[in-house]
Amino acid sequence: MATRERAHCVAQRKGKERDLYTCQICGSTNHIEGHHIMNYQYGGAATVDNIVTLCQKCHKQVHRGNIDILKI
Numbered sequence: 001m002a003t004r005e006r007a008h009c010v011a012q013r014k015g016k017e018r019d020l021y022t023c024q025i026c027g028s029t030n031h032i033e034g035h036h037i038m039n040y041q042y043g044g045a046a047t048v049d050n051i052v053t054l055c056q057k058c059h060k061q062v063h064r065g066n067i068d069i070l071k072i
Contacts, residue, residue: 007046015051023055025067031056037071 012034021032034051038044052069054062061067 008040011046011048011051014048016053018048019053022053023058024052025054025058028055028057033059035059035062035069037069 015034016032022029023032033054033056035054036044037050037052040046044050058067062069
């Protein structure tokens with residue numbers, strides 16, 4: 001279990017670094033969070049390729065179903 005948690009934290013950190021700590025929806029740099037593009041609980045990998053950086057506001061909108069994230 002510890003390995004999974006560490007991989008998750010590393011992926012989140014690397015995703016935020018890659019995105020320059022900037023929300024990829026609105027461009028905000030406030031209250032930045034990592035979001036799994038494919039939900040972790042449904043088999044989404046704990047890798048940087050599965051993380052997108054979002055501000056807290058946009059992240060909430062994604063989870064409410066008001067914003068869709070697509071990986072192209």
